[in-house]
Amino acid sequence: MVNQLKEYEYAKYLPEKSSIGGTITTEDSHVHLSFGYPNSDLFPLQALSEAASEAILSGGHLALHYFGGDGINKTKQWIKESAVHRSIEVDLDQILTTSGAQHAIDVAARTLINTGDEVWVEAPTFFGATQAFQLAGAKITSFPIDRNGLVVDEVEAALKKRKAPKFIYIMPNFHNPGGVNLSQDRREKLAKLAEQYSFYILEDDAYGELSFTTDYQPSVYSYAPSHVIYIGTFSKIIGPGVRIGWIIAKGEVLSKLNIFLQGSQTNPLTQEILAQLFTKLSFQTHLTSLIDDYRVKRDVMVEALQQTFQDHISFHIPEGGFFIWVRFKKDIDTDELAARAFRNGVSIVPGTSFYQDNRPSNEIRLCFTYCDAEQIKRGVRILADTYFSIVKSDVEEIKA
Amino acid sequence: MVNQLKEYEYAKYLPEKSSIGGTITTEDSHVHLSFGYPNSDLFPLQALSEAASEAILSGGHLALHYFGGDGINKTKQWIKESAVHRSIEVDLDQILTTSGAQHAIDVAARTLINTGDEVWVEAPTFFGATQAFQLAGAKITSFPIDRNGLVVDEVEAALKKRKAPKFIYIMPNFHNPGGVNLSQDRREKLAKLAEQYSFYILEDDAYGELSFTTDYQPSVYSYAPSHVIYIGTFSKIIGPGVRIGWIIAKGEVLSKLNIFLQGSQTNPLTQEILAQLFTKLSFQTHLTSLIDDYRVKRDVMVEALQQTFQDHISFHIPEGGFFIWVRFKKDIDTDELAARAFRNGVSIVPGTSFYQDNRPSNEIRLCFTYCDAEQIKRGVRILADTYFSIVKSDVEEIKA
Numbered sequence: 001m002v003n004q005l006k007e008y009e010y011a012k013y014l015p016e017k018s019s020i021g022g023t024i025t026t027e028d029s030h031v032h033l034s035f036g037y038p039n040s041d042l043f044p045l046q047a048l049s050e051a052a053s054e055a056i057l058s059g060g061h062l063a064l065h066y067f068g069g070d071g072i073n074k075t076k077q078w079i080k081e082s083a084v085h086r087s088i089e090v091d092l093d094q095i096l097t098t099s100g101a102q103h104a105i106d107v108a109a110r111t112l113i114n115t116g117d118e119v120w121v122e123a124p125t126f127f128g129a130t131q132a133f134q135l136a137g138a139k140i141t142s143f144p145i146d147r148n149g150l151v152v153d154e155v156e157a158a159l160k161k162r163k164a165p166k167f168i169y170i171m172p173n174f175h176n177p178g179g180v181n182l183s184q185d186r187r188e189k190l191a192k193l194a195e196q197y198s199f200y201i202l203e204d205d206a207y208g209e210l211s212f213t214t215d216y217q218p219s220v221y222s223y224a225p226s227h228v229i230y231i232g233t234f235s236k237i238i239g240p241g242v243r244i245g246w247i248i249a250k251g252e253v254l255s256k257l258n259i260f261l262q263g264s265q266t267n268p269l270t271q272e273i274l275a276q277l278f279t280k281l282s283f284q285t286h287l288t289s290l291i292d293d294y295r296v297k298r299d300v301m302v303e304a305l306q307q308t309f310q311d312h313i314s315f316h317i318p319e320g321g322f323f324i325w326v327r328f329k330k331d332i333d334t335d336e337l338a339a340r341a342f343r344n345g346v347s348i349v350p351g352t353s354f355y356q357d358n359r360p361s362n363e364i365r366l367c368f369t370y371c372d373a374e375q376i377k378r379g380v381r382i383l384a385d386t387y388f389s390i391v392k393s394d395v396e397e398i399k400a
Numbered sequence: 401m402v403n404q405l406k407e408y409e410y411a412k413y414l415p416e417k418s419s420i421g422g423t424i425t426t427e428d429s430h431v432h433l434s435f436g437y438p439n440s441d442l443f444p445l446q447a448l449s450e451a452a453s454e455a456i457l458s459g460g461h462l463a464l465h466y467f468g469g470d471g472i473n474k475t476k477q478w479i480k481e482s483a484v485h486r487s488i489e490v491d492l493d494q495i496l497t498t499s500g501a502q503h504a505i506d507v508a509a510r511t512l513i514n515t516g517d518e519v520w521v522e523a524p525t526f527f528g529a530t531q532a533f534q535l536a537g538a539k540i541t542s543f544p545i546d547r548n549g550l551v552v553d554e555v556e557a558a559l560k561k562r563k564a565p566k567f568i569y570i571m572p573n574f575h576n577p578g579g580v581n582l583s584q585d586r587r588e589k590l591a592k593l594a595e596q597y598s599f600y601i602l603e604d605d606a607y608g609e610l611s612f613t614t615d616y617q618p619s620v621y622s623y624a625p626s627h628v629i630y631i632g633t634f635s636k637i638i639g640p641g642v643r644i645g646w647i648i649a650k651g652e653v654l655s656k657l658n659i660f661l662q663g664s665q666t667n668p669l670t671q672e673i674l675a676q677l678f679t680k681l682s683f684q685t686h687l688t689s690l691i692d693d694y695r696v697k698r699d700v701m702v703e704a705l706q707q708t709f710q711d712h713i714s715f716h717i718p719e720g721g722f723f724i725w726v727r728f729k730k731d732i733d734t735d736e737l738a739a740r741a742f743r744n745g746v747s748i749v750p751g752t753s754f755y756q757d758n759r760p761s762n763e764i765r766l767c768f769t770y771c772d773a774e775q776i777k778r779g780v781r782i783l784a785d786t787y788f789s790i791v792k793s794d795v796e797e798i799k800a
Binding site: 007008009010011012014015016017037038040041043045046048049050052053054055056057060061062063064065066068099102110111112113114115128131135136198235238239240241242243252256259260262264266267268269270272273 | 407408409410411412414415416417437438440441443445446448449450452453454455456457460461462463464465466468499502510511512513514515528531535536598635638639640641642643652656659660662664666667668669670672673
């Protein structure tokens with residue numbers, strides 16, 4: 001009598017299995033160059049603790065309700081002021097807070113995509129974004145990046161030949177995983193194309209604040225506000241665990257995003273705490289401490305890579321963000337390299353994770369922000385030993 | 401040259417406009433019997449403030465990361481122990497925390513629904529749920545409730561005639577808006593039908609803890625664990641602003657829900673704070689204070705309704721939860737009643753909001769938890785005056 005649901009049809013765009021998540025126990029000495037995380041030692045815990053305590057006592061009677069208290073608008077006010085550095089001028093009602101940038105990506109995807117719609121992305125790109133697009137039923141096409149970011153000429157060539165996508169997803173600053181920035185002329189050109197061919201640009205600026213130079217480039221949003229959905233997050237500058245990101249948009253797409261969100265507020269309690277935090281923490285001092293730490297560790301990783309791998313690799317030295325994207329000059333199976341390196345005590349992310357079309361990749365992503373300098377040096381050394389043992393055994397196989 | 405995106409196709413299941421949200425400024429004296437909110441005065445602010453401060457200092461170095469700290473499992477441990485009152489025995493890995501019950505509903509909908517799939521709901525039902533189902537592309541069919549909850553015989557009759565739905569969404573305890581409970585025999589029967597006809601039951605137990613009697617009924621989950629997705633939330637017992645709810649599931653659907661969530665953690669910071677809160681707050685004492693307050697205010701509302709409306713209305717006296725669902729014996733346009741009552745200083749929710757098929761409704765939902773006793777009495781008085789002025793003018797129109 002009892003049917004075991006063998007024939008039950010779940011949502012068809014659900015993947016066969018989860019591609020991220022799951023905990024693997026590692027030794028304490030294991031080096032996690034795979035984690036795209038900030039440095040835990042730089043979390044502003046003292047200020048956040050005081051902020052949380054005060055926010056709840058003074059504003060909790062509102063912040064614990066669905067609609068929230070003053071913290072929501074104060075957080076938006078901070079976002080508004082911060083956006084000016086990206087040449088973005090907005091009213092508070094153009095800012096929608098979300099549960100991190102991942103939720104912002106998901107909301108944008110579900111607002112814009114119908115089953116079978118085209119979404120264009122960079123190759124490589126952030127896997128969390130392509131998963132959200134696939135779950136929304138999108139067909140994904142990818143376009144290469146180079147040291148100046150997305151190759152916009154290739155996008156233009158495609159637009160001349162085929163239907164424009166619903167949107168293009170890009171990371172213009174300190175690209176994950178590429179580490180590169182989109183050049184100013186390409187930003188301007190891409191924005192013009194969006195206006196000309198009627199598509200949106202989903203501009204993911206998760207790493208934008210973490211610039212090791214003093215230059216801030218104008219956002220793509222600033223060139224075509226009606227055609228860009230801009231995404232930011234507190235994950236890299238305060239901590240991912242607060243789960244607050246934001247969308248900035250304008251005009252018709254803003255009203256559609258608002259309809260999708262149905263007036264629901266993202267965690268009012270956390271926003272109350274953040275609002276209080278910004279009265280206690282000198283954000284500029286905090287940001288400088290992050291940048292100083294990450295710049296030093298980028299240099300440590302660059303030097304370690306150059307010393308150990310010498311001319312076996314090439315990479316762009318990132319001027320901010322979290323990642324170095326390493327390309328091996330020899331063809332090497334980086335899934336195999338990652339598996340062997342893991343057994344030897346260092347985690348890395350193989351390049352295949354960042355392409356949605358299952359192409360082979362002789363690239364890997366290394367994060368220089370989460371580990372300390374000693375771990376970075378040790379991790380790169382283990383990685384190099386693993387690499388050379390593979391290359392050497394390949395050479396021996398060929399000889400034999 | 402610039403195309404104004406006139407032809408841009410947004411996601412086709414997006415409604416034309418937002419049906420909830422949006423702030424309307426009201427006088428301080430305005431009575432919000434429409435808000436389905438807890439009593440702000442009973443938020444455990446002192447304990448929560450201390451919990452937050454300590455949670456961040458002691459566990460923030462992990463809780464501020466994506467993966468979170470001990471708070472996640474400690475929160476799940478609390479949920480596990482609490483579920484025993486619903487005759488639910490689970491391992492921690494059967495519990496998935498979400499951004500409130502609304503997110504849990506959304507996750508379940510997106511995991512189970514393909515475009516055009518059938519979802520069955522109660523009539524009336526919670527509009528936030530039907531919106532989530534519609535956004536996922538579902539076709540919705542509704543079945544009546546009576547004083548013993550969903551009329552399961554009608555569900556059975558439909559199952560004999562047509563294809564089973566992907567799932568049935570029910571609120572078995574202190575129904576929103578109906579205020580009724582699903583009887584034990586109907587729980588058992590519905591669970592059997594789910595097994596027999598291979599559908600899931602989405603069991604939304606948002607109000608289950610708030611029972612004014614000592615009886616706890618077994619959850620529907622307890623009768624058919626493999627065919628039920630159980631949903632709970634801290635919104636009604638701690639505060640909606642913490643935005644933490646949960647899913648309990650088992651077997652194949654649990655693994656599919658896990659795939660959908662892709663290993664992503666719901667706000668680790670808030671869960672760390674909740675975990676710390678439960679070491680500081682006697683939850684049973686806190687819950688008793690909520691129940692005592694809400695029982696008194698239910699009685700105040702019941703008495704006010706009986707005194708002012710007398711035999712013009714009928715309603716079930718709820719034994720817990722937040723709501724009284726009032727039915728007018730005369731046919732009356734409750735949208736018009738709500739609009740006039742609003743101008744007179746009291747907000748209510750017209751019954752039409754709780755039906756997804758645009759049927760007329762001579763019912764309204766009143767919440768007795770958010771306002772104090774004086775406001776409830778005043779609000780009901782204003783509402784009655786508004787009602788009788790409509791009825792009287794109708795009578796005069798007929799006479800004239």
